[in-house]
Amino acid sequence: xxxxxxxxAEIVARTEESPNTFSLHLHLTDGxxxxxxxxxxNMLYLYGSGEVPISIVxxxxxxxxxxxxIRALGRITNGLAKLQVGDRIGLRGPYGRGWPMRAAEDHDLxxxxxxxxxxxAVSIIHHVLTHRExxxxxxxxxxxxxxxxxxxxEQYDTWASLPGVQVLLAADVAAPGWPGHxxxxxxxxxxxxxxxxxxxxxxxxxxxxxxAAAHDLHERGLAADAIHLSxxxxxxxxxxxxxxxxxxGHFVCRxxxxxxxxxxxxxxGVRGF
Amino acid sequence: MDDTRFLPxxxxxxxxxxxxxxxxxxxxxxxxxxxxxxxxxxSIDRLPSGWTDDQAPGRYRLSRVDxxxxxxxxxxxxxxxxxxxxxxxxxxxxxxxxxGKLVFGEQEPDVRRLAVIxxxxxxxxxxxLQDRHFLHAIxxxxxxxKRQGLFVVAVHCxxxxxxxxxxxxxxxxxxxxxxxxxxxxxxxxxxxxTGSDRGRAIATQLPLQSATSTQVHEAAAAITEAANRQFRxxxxxHLRDVLFDxxxxxxxxxxxxxxxxxxxxTSVCPTCFCHAEHDDAALGGSTSQHLREWDSCFSxxxxxxxxxxxxxxxxxxxxxxxxxxxxxxxxxxxxxGCVGCGRCxxxxxxxxxxxxxxxxxxxxxxxxxxxx
Numbered sequence: 123x124x125x126x127x128x129x130x131a132e133i134v135a136r137t138e139e140s141p142n143t144f145s146l147h148l149h150l151t152d153g154x155x156x157x158x159x160x161x162x163x164n165m166l167y168l169y170g171s172g173e174v175p176i177s178i179v180x181x182x183x184x185x186x187x188x189x190x191x192i193r194a195l196g197r198i199t200n201g202l203a204k205l206q207v208g209d210r211i212g213l214r215g216p217y218g219r220g221w222p223m224r225a226a227e228d229h230d231l232x233x234x235x236x237x238x239x240x241x242x243a244v245s246i247i248h249h250v251l252t253h254r255e256x257x258x259x260x261x262x263x264x265x266x267x268x269x270x271x272x273x274x275x276e277q278y279d280t281w282a283s284l285p286g287v288q289v290l291l292a293a294d295v296a297a298p299g300w301p302g303h304x305x306x307x308x309x310x311x312x313x314x315x316x317x318x319x320x321x322x323x324x325x326x327x328x329x330x331x332x333x334a335a336a337h338d339l340h341e342r343g344l345a346a347d348a349i350h351l352s353x354x355x356x357x358x359x360x361x362x363x364x365x366x367x368x369x370x371g372h373f374v375c376r377x378x379x380x381x382x383x384x385x386x387x388x389x390x391g392v393r394g395f
Numbered sequence: 396m397d398d399t400r401f402l403p404x405x406x407x408x409x410x411x412x413x414x415x416x417x418x419x420x421x422x423x424x425x426x427x428x429x430x431x432x433x434x435x436x437x438s439i440d441r442l443p444s445g446w447t448d449d450q451a452p453g454r455y456r457l458s459r460v461d462x463x464x465x466x467x468x469x470x471x472x473x474x475x476x477x478x479x480x481x482x483x484x485x486x487x488x489x490x491x492x493x494x495g496k497l498v499f500g501e502q503e504p505d506v507r508r509l510a511v512i513x514x515x516x517x518x519x520x521x522x523x524l525q526d527r528h529f530l531h532a533i534x535x536x537x538x539x540x541k542r543q544g545l546f547v548v549a550v551h552c553x554x555x556x557x558x559x560x561x562x563x564x565x566x567x568x569x570x571x572x573x574x575x576x577x578x579x580x581x582x583x584x585x586x587x588x589t590g591s592d593r594g595r596a597i598a599t600q601l602p603l604q605s606a607t608s609t610q611v612h613e614a615a616a617a618i619t620e621a622a623n624r625q626f627r628x629x630x631x632x633h634l635r636d637v638l639f640d641x642x643x644x645x646x647x648x649x650x651x652x653x654x655x656x657x658x659x660x661t662s663v664c665p666t667c668f669c670h671a672e673h674d675d676a677a678l679g680g681s682t683s684q685h686l687r688e689w690d691s692c693f694s695x696x697x698x699x700x701x702x703x704x705x706x707x708x709x710x711x712x713x714x715x716x717x718x719x720x721x722x723x724x725x726x727x728x729x730x731x732g733c734v735g736c737g738r739c740x741x742x743x744x745x746x747x748x749x750x751x752x753x754x755x756x757x758x759x760x761x762x763x764x765x766x767x
Contacts, residue, residue, distance in 0.1 A: 365669030371726025394711030
């Protein structure tokens with residue numbers, strides 16, 4: 123069994139999310155089974171160029187379609203951005219440890235995301251809404267640098283209209299008509315009604331945001347191990363061999379990308395790690 | 396040492412012959428390009444008889460000595476790593492047809508059996524660490540296939556270079572386990588120990604004689620002397636905790652002012668495992684190979700992350716290297732990632748000495764005004 127070999131996937135739909143962010147809806151052409159857990163990622167391969175780690179955005183693979191939301195930032199993601207429906211890429215995965223959805227059952231959930239950190243975390247929301255009876259209240263907090271960076275705006279409106287779901291948005295810089303908060307996402311914590319003994323927080327975004335959010339939530343009474351976060355590092359093999367994703371002793375691709383805060387607290391936000 | 400036997404010097408060829416009869420390709424130390432390298436050998440005449448090495452920070456020189464010995468040197472630039480974990484290796488390939496359909500093909504692992512003569516204790520310790528990395532959690536089929544066919548003929552060190560510090564890491568100069576056969580070199584021949592069933596099977600094909608107690612004592616004394624000759628050592632504190640307590644130590648900046656971030660240390664390190672993956676597409680556009688190639692935490696792209704670099708500065712890269720090698724290896728594999736071979740000291744073009752830096756950072760008090 124070669125852990126490095128991709129499978130062929132066909133692009134069955136493509137969504138433009140923002141001027142530089144797009145979603146690829148992929149169908150594995152070999153018809154072999156595929157399943158994943160929320161928070162896991164795949165390695166996507168652009169023919170002739172190489173692979174990039176991209177989190178899985180869809181709630182499940184039951185309809186045979188896997189959705190990946192990608193920002194065109196580097197050589198390979200810019201190449202992926204040019205592909206159209208019907209084009210083929212490589213896909214291998216899923217990899218890593220996802221969100222602790224089982225441990226979070228019977229708890230309230232706070233999902234705090236920043237920028238495109240919403241992508242690795244949106245599978246949490248899909249999972250909770252699919253299995254609504256297993257979870258308590260769901261608070262979704264998303265912060266962006268500029269309101270133009272916000273993707274899935276209609277989806278946030280839909281979620282906000284559901285019972286037991288609270289959506290709070292923040293932007294550092296707001297265009298006219300912005301209904302959300304102007305400032306840091308952590309400033310929204312005052313609007314949460316925390317039941318600290320039965321709440322689990324899941325964070326994904328810039329490291330400094332996650333560090334500040336984890337400290338803040340902990341000070342508000344959340345246990346340190348009730349706070350989970352998804353880390354991002356350079357990943358080339360996705361199986362803990364190539365060494366690029368190391369953060370201290372952790373191979374983020376294999377031991378993470380989702381960690382309990384105490385596991386990564388020592389080096390979280392420390393420059394150079 | 397109960398099964399220790401003696402092989403006369405001129406009979407060493409019988410070992411190569413026995414390995415060949417078992418289908419092994421045989422590698423041994425050869426002087427080439429002014430360095431001892433492990434190359435294919437069919438004859439013991441290619442062994443570096445009468446050569447020794449003189450190593451110091453940033454310096455490696457071979458010189459002649461008046462001795463028939465073939466293993467009177469300490470280490471070359473590389474030992475086992477490049478033969479099990481290739482510096483450049485194809486993992487898979489892709490064929491794209493006219494309709495744009497992709498077909499992925501696996502590169503078959505190299506299953507040829509390889510015997511290496513003259514493996515040092517430090518290199519055996521490094522082999523065990525690479526085994527843990529490439530085989531224990533998720534198995535790498537390429538390393539695994541080559542490892543499975545590996546036959547190790549160790550040689551206990553009777554000589555230490557000035558850069559050696561394996562006694563300090565506990566990995567040498569005697570090879571204690573992990574070999575199929577182990578040799579101690581004397582002027583007139585070799586003491587032979589067996590370490591595995593495969594080793595015993597080969598040993599039965601050699602014209603072995605009884606070893607005298609004088610020979611056994613002479614060999615043991617030489618290993619002790621090699622250990623006593625070492626003067627470099629790592630701090631004896633718990634390096635994992637101390638290093639991570641001292642991430643703001645001014646020494647990181649001082650060493651970075653000397654470090655060229657060239658990656659020589661990680662290339663010659665027998666435990667460094669980092670590698671980059673990339674595609675090599677054919678000009679015709681219909682096929683592409685996916686390769687891996689040794690990478691270094693000192694390289695510009697190692698910590699690249701969507702448009703920014705996690706480690707833009709040299710002091711961050713040196714700190715990553717040392718805190719990993721001496722620190723977080725403990726978290727990952729239960730021990731330090733350093734086996735005391737001293738190669739990173741010898742092959743550093745500016746002579747940075749890992750033992751000196753680790754001692755400066757870990758044993759001295761943190762200078763006033765610095766909060767760790």
